[in-house]
Amino acid sequence: RKSTRTQRPAVWLKDYVTSCKPRGDCLYSLTDYVSYDHLPEHYQCYLSSFSAQVEPRNFQEATQDDKWIKAMQQKIQALEENKTWEVVDLPPGKQTIGSK
Secondary structure, three states: OOOOOOOOOOHHHHHOOOOOOOOOOOOOOHHHOOOOOOOOHHHHHHHHHHHOOOOOOOHHHHOOOHHHHHHHHHHHHHHHHOOOOOOOOOOOOOOOOOOO
16 A cells, blocks of 8 residues: 655755855756756655766776776776686787777
């Protein structure tokens, strides 16, 4: 049986800002064009959990976060277990390329 009681988010959730400050290198920030103000409070709370998560911009930033280190280790392990990737020496005179 589903409750017919109206559910409202906790009052303390109103203290949270639901949009992030744009990074300095972003010319056209999404926050300049999109607002969460017209959405119901419970959905604003839901969206704020995504807005608060910022991905690292480079390897150096990623290696400063234990979550990203673990994710990188799991990815490499999966590639090795599936035999879709192997570490080899770089031929002389060649340069590495990036990958995602």
